[in-house]
Amino acid sequence: MAGRYQAYPEYKDSGVETLGAIPAHWETRQVRFLLKDGAEGIKIGPFGSALKLEDMVDDGIRVYGQENVIKKDFTLGKRRISSLKFLEMQVYQIQPLDLLITMMGTSGKCELVPQDVEQGIIDSHLLRLRVKEENILPRYFRLLIDDCHEIKSQIEVNGKGSIMHGLNSSIVKALLLPLPNKTEQANILEFIGHETAKIDNLIEKQQQLIQLLKEKTSGSD
Numbered sequence: 001m002a003g004r005y006q007a008y009p010e011y012k013d014s015g016v017e018t019l020g021a022i023p024a025h026w027e028t029r030q031v032r033f034l035l036k037d038g039a040e041g042i043k044i045g046p047f048g049s050a051l052k053l054e055d056m057v058d059d060g061i062r063v064y065g066q067e068n069v070i071k072k073d074f075t076l077g078k079r080r081i082s083s084l085k086f087l088e089m090q091v092y093q094i095q096p097l098d099l100l101i102t103m104m105g106t107s108g109k110c111e112l113v114p115q116d117v118e119q120g121i122i123d124s125h126l127l128r129l130r131v132k133e134e135n136i137l138p139r140y141f142r143l144l145i146d147d148c149h150e151i152k153s154q155i156e157v158n159g160k161g162s163i164m165h166g167l168n169s170s171i172v173k174a175l176l177l178p179l180p181n182k183t184e185q186a187n188i189l190e191f192i193g194h195e196t197a198k199i200d201n202l203i204e205k206q207q208q209l210i211q212l213l214k215e216k217t218s219g220s221d
Contacts (some may be wrong), residue, residue, distance in 0.1 A: 001180075002133060008012075008022075008023040008024070010024040011023055011024055012024045013029065014028050014176075014178065016028060016154075016176045018150050018151075018153040018157065019150050019154075019176065019178055020150070021111070022178045023180070025180070026178055026179060026180050027179050028176045028177065028178055028179065029135075029176070029177055029179050030173065030175065030176055030177075031129075031172055031173050031174070031175045031176075031177060032173035032174070034131050034132055034135050034136050034141070034177070035129060035130065035131055035173070035177075036130045036131065036132055039091065040130055041129065041130055041131075042097050042128070042129050042130075042169050042172070042173065043091065043092065043122075043127070043128045043129075044094055044124075044127055044128075044168075044169055044200060045092055045103075045121075045122040045123045045124040045125060045126045045127070045128070046121075046122075046123070046124055046125050047124060048091070050122060051081070051089070051124065052062070052099065055081050055082075055085050056079055056080060056081065057080050057082050057181075058080070059060075059080065059083060060080035060081050060082045060083060060085075060086070061080060061081050061082070061086040061119055061120055061121065062077070062079070062080055062119065062120030062121075063079035063080060063081060063120060063121055063122075063123055064077065064094060064100070064120050064121070064122050064123065064126065065077060065079070065122075065123045065126065066102045066104070066125045066126065066195050068100070068111070069100050069101070069111040069126065070102060070109050071104050071108070072111055073107065074113070074114055074117050074118070078164065079123075081121070086121065089121050090194075091206055092121040092122050092123070092128070093119070093120070093121050094113050094117065094121065094122060094128060095113065095117075095130075096113055096114065096115045096116075096117055096119060097113060097114060097115075097130075097138045098112075098113040098128050098129065098130055099111070099128070099129040099130070099131065099138060099141055099145075100113060100122065100126050100127070100128055100129075101124065101126065101127040101129065101140055101145060101167065101172060102125060102167070103126065103127055103167045103168065104125045104167075107155075107167045108145065108146075108152060108155045108167060109146060110141075110142050110145035110146040111142065111146070112138055112139060112142045116118045125147070127169060127172060127199060129141075129172070133149060134182075135179075135182075136177075136179065136182075136185065137182060137185045137186065137189070139189055140185040140186075140188065140189060141177075143189065143192070144177050144186075145175075146180075150178075151175060151177065153170065154175050154176065155167065155175070158171045158174060158175070172193050
């Protein structure tokens, strides 16, 4: 498997200090040019005053927040709004393959909305993005925002002038991403998935070995 992935023969300066050199056939694109047009492309959650505690109900449409993105679990949380309130706030609705980014505290965490997600809206601490899939795979975008040190460095540099610690839509739209073609994006995701699975398998085997040693030690007492 490893033989299928070769080092790139030639690199060039990306022109972005935090990115450094990139493969010669890649390009760099600002996020703003990778998003769908207008509010569909990028949407900040509703102001806190638009979504009050008294709007919450026991049974209704879900409200998603930072905990869902940080813990990568869209089943967490008990906040819900009525169907009537949802009609008022449906511009904040999420769909499968939307990208959600945390804006406060643990800012810059990004997660892809799963296919089986329950209907719901985002709260004021999340930013919802929809990308032009002819240019960038949503999973590749998530990888860059959530796991790439060079992109996190851009976020830190661009966010230094902010009044309070956190992200905003202007910072996100200004980020410069290293962009190969879609086939290569898919290959990168496949390679990372394969390597991650190998690491997970090694961890699992080590844990099994530790458990066996514990059992053997306790059995010899």
